[in-house]
Amino acid sequence: MKVTVVGAGAVGASCAEYIAMKNFASEVVVVDIKEGFAEGKAMDLMQTASLNGFDTKITGTTGDYSKTAGSKVAVITSGIPRKPGMTREELIGINAGIVKEVTANLVKHSPDVIIIVVSNPMDTMAYLVHKTSGLPKNKIIGMGGALDSARFKYRLAEALECPISDVDGMVIAAHSDTGMLPLLSKATRNGVPVSEFLNEEQQAYVAEETKVGGATLTKLLGTSAWYAPGAAVSVLVQSILCDQKKMIPCSLMLDGEYGESDICLGVPAIIGANGVEKIVDITLTDAEKAKFAEAAKAVREVNGDLKF
Numbered sequence: 001m002k003v004t005v006v007g008a009g010a011v012g013a014s015c016a017e018y019i020a021m022k023n024f025a026s027e028v029v030v031v032d033i034k035e036g037f038a039e040g041k042a043m044d045l046m047q048t049a050s051l052n053g054f055d056t057k058i059t060g061t062t063g064d065y066s067k068t069a070g071s072k073v074a075v076i077t078s079g080i081p082r083k084p085g086m087t088r089e090e091l092i093g094i095n096a097g098i099v100k101e102v103t104a105n106l107v108k109h110s111p112d113v114i115i116i117v118v119s120n121p122m123d124t125m126a127y128l129v130h131k132t133s134g135l136p137k138n139k140i141i142g143m144g145g146a147l148d149s150a151r152f153k154y155r156l157a158e159a160l161e162c163p164i165s166d167v168d169g170m171v172i173a174a175h176s177d178t179g180m181l182p183l184l185s186k187a188t189r190n191g192v193p194v195s196e197f198l199n200e201e202q203q204a205y206v207a208e209e210t211k212v213g214g215a216t217l218t219k220l221l222g223t224s225a226w227y228a229p230g231a232a233v234s235v236l237v238q239s240i241l242c243d244q245k246k247m248i249p250c251s252l253m254l255d256g257e258y259g260e261s262d263i264c265l266g267v268p269a270i271i272g273a274n275g276v277e278k279i280v281d282i283t284l285t286d287a288e289k290a291k292f293a294e295a296a297k298a299v300r301e302v303n304g305d306l307k308f
C-alpha cells in the first residue's frame with residue numbers, strides 16, 4: 001500500500017525512513033515544494049535499502065501530486081518549525097496556508113486517503129483539515145499524543161531508574177507546552193501505579209518535563225525534533241496499514257466526547273484500517289477533567305484565528 005509524506009524536511013524524511021525501515025508499506029512518495037529536495041531525500045534513503053534490508057520503494061517529487069494518487073495514508077509535515085523561545089501557536093500564520101493547500105492537492109488525487117496531520121500548531125491544523133478537506137472525521141488524525149506519550153515514558157523511566165519497556169503511560173489533551181495532560185493517575189511500572197514509587201514532587205517534575213519536551217529539544221537543537229516525531233508517525237501508519245487496532249492518543253474531532261465538541265484534541269483512540277475506529281472514553285479525575293477543559297479553551301482561541 002502507498003503512503004505519501006508531504007514535506008521532505010527533518011520530520012518528513014524521518015517519517016519516510018522509519019516507515020520504509022519497518023517494511024510494511026509497498027511505496028512511500030515524498031513531496032516537497034523545494035526543487036529537487038524530495039527527489040534527493042528519496043534517492044538517499046533508497047540507497048540505504050540494501051544496507052538496512054527493506055523493500056519499500058521510496059520516490060520523491062517536487063509538487064507533482066499525480067504521483068501520490070491512490071495513497072491509503074498521507075502525512076502532512078510541510079510547514080515551518082519553531083525556533084528556540086517560540087511557541088507552536090506562533091507558526092499558525094504561515095502553516096495554515098500551506099496545510100490547506102496541501103490538503104486540497106492530496107484529496108484531489110486520493111479521495112479515500114487517511115490524513116495524518118503533523119504540522120504545528122497541530123491541533124489547530126487538524127481542525128483546519130476537518131473544515132476544508134471534505135473527508136469524514138475517521139480519516140483525519142492529528143499526531144501529537146503518540147509522541148508526547150513516548151516522551152512521558154522516557155521521563156518516567158528516568159525518574160524510576162528503570163528501563164523504558166517497564167513503564168506505560170499516556171498523554172492526552174493539547175499538543176502544546178501548557179495544554180498537555182500526562183495521565184500520571186494511570187501511569188504504571190509493570191502494572192503498578194507509579195505513585196507507589198514516586199512522590200508528588202517527582203511526579204510533578206515528570207509531568208512538567210513531558211509538557212515542555214518539544215521546547216527542551218528545540219532549545220538544544222535550534223529547531224524542533226524529528227527522530228521521535230517520525231517514529232511516532234510510523235507507529236500510526238503501521239496501525240492503519242496493518243489494521244493493528246492499537247490504542248493511541250491522537251488529536252481527533254470531538255462530538256461530545258470528553259465534554260467537548262467542534263474541536264480537535266488528543267484522546268485515546270483505536271487506530272486501524274478505517275483510520276479512527278473508536279474514541280475510547282476513559283475515566284478522568286476531577287483535576288484531569290478541569291485541565292482537559294482548560295486545554296480545550298486555549299485551543300479554541302487559536303482555532304479562532306483560522307480563516308477558511
Ligand SMILES: NC(=O)C1=CN([C@@H]2O[C@H](COP(=O)(O)OP(=O)(O)OC[C@H]3O[C@@H](n4cnc5c(N)ncnc54)[C@H](O)[C@@H]3O)[C@@H](O)[C@H]2O)C=CC1
Binds near residue numbers: 119224
Ligand atoms: N505534531 C508533532 O508532534 C510535531 C510537529 N512538528 C512540525 O512539523 C513541521 C515540519 O517540521 P520540520 O520537518 O522540522 O521542518 P523542515 O523545515 O525541516 O521541513 C519542512 C519542509 O516542508 C516543505 N514545505 C513547505 N511548504 C510546502 C508546501 N506547500 N508543499 C510541500 N512542502 C512544503 C519545506 O520545503 C521543508 O522541506 C513543523 O510545523 C513542526 O512544527 C515537528 C515535530 C513534531
Ligand SMILES: O=C([O-])CC(=O)C(=O)O
Binds near residue numbers: 120214217218225229
Ligand atoms: O516542539 C515543536 O515545536 C515540535 C513538536 O511539536 C514536538 O517536537 O513536539
